[in-house]
Amino acid sequence: MSATSSAGNLNGPVICAGNVWKSYDKGAITVLKGVDFEAFAGQTVALCGPSGCGKSTLLHLIGGLDLPDQGRVSVNGMELNRRRNMVKFMRHEVGFVFQLHNLIADLTLEENCLLPAIAAGMDRRSARERLLLLAQRTGLEDRLGNSIQKLSGGERQRTALCRALMNGAKILLADEPTGSLDERTSSVVFDLLLDLARTEGITLLMATHDRGLASACDRLVEMRDGRIHEC
Amino acid sequence: MIYLRLILTNLGRHGIRTVISVAGIAFSVAAMLTVVTVLQGAIGMFSGILSSGAELIVFERNVSDLFFSDVPASAAAQLARWPMVAHADAVLFGVVSSADHPIITCFGVTADDARIHDADWIAGDRSQFGQLNDGVVLGERAAEFLNASLGSAVPIGHGSFHVVGVVRTKNGFEDGGVFMPLEAARSFFHKEGSSVVTIKLHNKDDIPAFKREVKQNFPNLIGLEDAEFSRSYSQFKILKATAWAVGGCGLALGGLGVANTMIMSVFTRIREIAILRVNGFSNAQIAAVIFGESSIVAVIGALAGLAIGTCALLGLKLIPALHGYVDVTIHPALMLIVVVLALLTGVAGALYPSVYAMRIRAVEALRFE
Numbered sequence: 013m014s015a016t017s018s019a020g021n022l023n024g025p026v027i028c029a030g031n032v033w034k035s036y037d038k039g040a041i042t043v044l045k046g047v048d049f050e051a052f053a054g055q056t057v058a059l060c061g062p063s064g065c066g067k068s069t070l071l072h073l074i075g076g077l078d079l080p081d082q083g084r085v086s087v088n089g090m091e092l093n094r095r096r097n098m099v100k101f102m103r104h105e106v107g108f109v110f111q112l113h114n115l116i117a118d119l120t121l122e123e124n125c126l127l128p129a130i131a132a133g134m135d136r137r138s139a140r141e142r143l144l145l146l147a148q149r150t151g152l153e154d155r156l157g158n159s160i161q162k163l164s165g166g167e168r169q170r171t172a173l174c175r176a177l178m179n180g181a182k183i184l185l186a187d188e189p190t191g192s193l194d195e196r197t198s199s200v201v202f203d204l205l206l207d208l209a210r211t212e213g214i215t216l217l218m219a220t221h222d223r224g225l226a227s228a229c230d231r232l233v234e235m236r237d238g239r240i241h242e243c
Numbered sequence: 244m245i246y247l248r249l250i251l252t253n254l255g256r257h258g259i260r261t262v263i264s265v266a267g268i269a270f271s272v273a274a275m276l277t278v279v280t281v282l283q284g285a286i287g288m289f290s291g292i293l294s295s296g297a298e299l300i301v302f303e304r305n306v307s308d309l310f311f312s313d314v315p316a317s318a319a320a321q322l323a324r325w326p327m328v329a330h331a332d333a334v335l336f337g338v339v340s341s342a343d344h345p346i347i348t349c350f351g352v353t354a355d356d357a358r359i360h361d362a363d364w365i366a367g368d369r370s371q372f373g374q375l376n377d378g379v380v381l382g383e384r385a386a387e388f389l390n391a392s393l394g395s396a397v398p399i400g401h402g403s404f405h406v407v408g409v410v411r412t413k414n415g416f417e418d419g420g421v422f423m424p425l426e427a428a429r430s431f432f433h434k435e436g437s438s439v440v441t442i443k444l445h446n447k448d449d450i451p452a453f454k455r456e457v458k459q460n461f462p463n464l465i466g467l468e469d470a471e472f473s474r475s476y477s478q479f480k481i482l483k484a485t486a487w488a489v490g491g492c493g494l495a496l497g498g499l500g501v502a503n504t505m506i507m508s509v510f511t512r513i514r515e516i517a518i519l520r521v522n523g524f525s526n527a528q529i530a531a532v533i534f535g536e537s538s539i540v541a542v543i544g545a546l547a548g549l550a551i552g553t554c555a556l557l558g559l560k561l562i563p564a565l566h567g568y569v570d571v572t573i574h575p576a577l578m579l580i581v582v583v584l585a586l587l588t589g590v591a592g593a594l595y596p597s598v599y600a601m602r603i604r605a606v607e608a609l610r611f612e
Contacts, residue, residue: 077521077606103523114518114609118252123245130245131523175522 025050026183026215027074032083034069043069045238046083051231053182056209056216058226061235067219070235071185074217075106087183103132107176109205111188113168115160121171122156128178139178146174150204166197173205177212184209186218190225198222250535253508260504265544267500272548272585275490277555279577282486284570288414290473296357297332297441298450300472301457304465307477310336315436318461322440325456327449332356333437335428339399339421341389347399348420351428351437359410359422366393367408373424378407382418400431442466490581494588497544501537501592508536509596516600517608530597534590541589545582552581 027050034044043066051057059067072078073085076098085092088105092098107128108114115124122143129139147153150170160168169189176184189205190198202225209216218229226232234241254261301322303312314333323331335351352358354373362369365383372380379399381391386409391397395406399421412418429435444453450468457466473479509516519529556571 072606077609078604099523099525102521108521110609114514114521116249116515116518118256119245119248123248126245127519127524128522131519131525131528179523 024052026053026088027051027217028084028086029070029074029080030084032070032073032080032085034066034073034078034080043238044073044080047238047240049233049240051215051217053215054210054213055231056206056229057218057231057233058229059217059219059233059235060221060223060226063221065235066238067235068187071187071217071219074183075108075185076101103128104179105181106183106185107179107181109169109172109176109184109186109189111191113160113165113172115168115171115175117160119160120156121152121158121160121163121167124160124171125175125178128175132179134179142178142180143174146177149208150174164197165193166201169193169197169201170204173201173208177208177214182213183215183217186216186220188219188221190220190222198225202228246532246535249532250539253512253532253536254539257504257508257511260507261540264497264500264504264540265547267497268494268541268544268585268588269547269551271490271493271497271588272545272581273552273555274493275487275584276549276552276573276577276581277559278489279483279486279581280552280556280571280573281559282482283574283577284572286473286479286482287570288416289479290469291414296361297330297443297469298447299442299444299453299466299468301440301442301461301464301466302438304463309438309476309478310338312438313434313436314438314440314464318464319437319440321460322442322457325453327444327446327453328442329445330355330443332441333425334358334439334441335425335432335434335436336438337428337432339431341397341399344388347385347389348416349399349428349431350417350420350422351425351432352422353425357441358412358417362410362412362417365409365411367406369408371407372422375405375407376424376427376430377402377404378424379404379427380408380410380422381406382420382422383409383411384415384419385421388419402431490584494584497585498588498592501540501589502595504540505533505537505593505596506599509533509600513603513608516603517605520603520605521609526601529600533597533600534593537589537593537596538586541586541592544589545585548585549578549582 029047029049032044032047033042035042047066047070049070059070061067073080073092074087076092079093090101092101125143125146126139129142144153147156150173152167152170152174155163155167160171163171186205190202193201205216206228208214216229220226302309302314306312316333319331319333322328332353332355334356337349337351339347339349341347350358359369359372359380367380371378379397381389386392386406389397391406393406393409396403397406423431425437442453444450454466457464467475516529553573556573560571
């Protein structure tokens with residue numbers, strides 16, 4: 013089943029998955045069963061569905077963290093069926109935000125955020141300017157030197173958001189980004205996510221259980237049993 | 244800078260483990276430095292005894308030990324008459340024993356020998372050497388441990404000898420040895436020739452020609468330059484090989500320590516490596532972090548090892564019994580070799596952990612949160 017945007021872009025989809033199959037444990041567990049999916053530049057898309065329906069797996073395939081068993085995934089016109097150039101892709105094309113922030117606890121907020129810039133070889137000054145800009149947008153400018161261990165859950169997730177956008181990725185993949193936050197913090201982080209995505213023209217693909225948050229996105233895509241059902 | 248922070252943070256997380264790894268490398272480096280320096284010093288001293296300022300040493304071909312070498316007296320005399328030869332000294336090496344001292348090196352030499360000629364005479368007169376067949380000259384340390392002085396009689400083997408002089412030399416083997424007139428030594432050791440003949444030429448350019456002449460005229464003898472002799476003498480080769488083997492085993496153990504530390508380090512932060520990968524770190528960048536850690540361990544270990552080794556060598560120098568036997572001159576080249584070997588050990592220790600780290604798949608490491 014195809015999930016094509018109603019707010020379609022004339023330039024074509026930036027994310028395109030066609031007949032994607034993925035299984036684990038040598039085929040014992042099939043998670044994705046012929047998924048077709050498209051997203052256009054600047055769209056915010058919520059992927060909803062019960063646990064184990066394949067949301068995270070789809071995000072991982074689109075983010076180049078994994079390869080499909082069958083089918084094709086392309087992002088910005090780049091086929092992700094081979095590992096070649098995957099590092100470059102992950103440095104510049106996509107940013108990840110996970111349910112658990114996945115920050116390095118022994119580094120400061122600033123150092124965590126600079127990791128993608130270091131990986132990409134960005135010069136120190138540009139990286140610092142970009143970080144300050146993002147820190148201002150996320151309200152973290154006073155916390156840059158703080159250890160991750162001293163940050164609240166919301167601050168950690170905002171830090172993860174800053175890090176995901178450090179290299180100017182135009183596609184943001186968020187896997188239950190508010191899943192570990194309380195309702196109020198969750199709302200703050202989600203609003204920030206949407207705001208950043210919309211003002212910077214980022215395509216946001218977010219897996220979530222929270223239908224309230226999902227409804228604020230441009231599109232809501234339902235996943236069930238490894239297949240997609242457009243809402 | 245963040246690379247360095249990542250590296251230092253990881254090392255600091257398991258401080259004791261890191262310290263043990265550093266200590267492993269340090270003691271390996273110290274062992275290698277000490278053993279090799281002492282042996283090279285000993286070999287250098289022994290070479291010095293043999294050559295004693297000469298350029299060439301002539302001895303019996305294919306002998307396993309110079310104590311077994313027998314250069315006929317006629318050959319020594321013939322060599323001394325060659326026009327290109329400025330000076331030829333026949334020397335007979337032997338081991339003698341005295342009451343409480345089972346091993347004393349004995350040098351059977353002529354009165355013209357450089358060892359006698361150039362020594363610092365602290366008792367007696369050089370002109371007296373060789374005048375009496377039972378007159379011996381003692382090294383200063385030999386005089387001490389034999390409790391002998393000028394004019395006294397010392398029992399050596401089955402005989403008794405009179406001390407006609409005491410000399411001070413910088414070489415422990417000579418300082419703890421007995422110098423006998425060559426003829427007396429031949430008689431004492433029941434030999435007709437000598438162990439070696441040390442040769443000084445008028446012109447060093449004649450060295451190749453001299454070696455050729457020795458080969459043609461005395462098929463059973465061989466003439467070698469000092470450096471050649473040090474390189475080819477089987478006893479030296481065995482000693483050198485032993486020293487490097489001991490040091491190498493030490494470094495291998497140190498390397499295993501580094502490997503263990505690095506493997507544990509990688510195992511305990513699989514998730515962190517996955518995070519780096521998600522943030523665009525390439526295999527090379529992840530390996531750089533691992534190699535960086537092992538390199539720091541190796542560098543600190545090597546520096547600590549150099550310090551420990553140097554202290555150990557200085558300590559050896561202070562032991563009176565070893566005075567003159569241990570040359571503790573540390574050669575910069577040896578230090579460089581040891582440090583490079585330590586670094587290579589560190590790198591080798593990080594090879595498997597790096598490969599393991601590079602194989603970590605972010606999707607699997609991050610799936611179970």
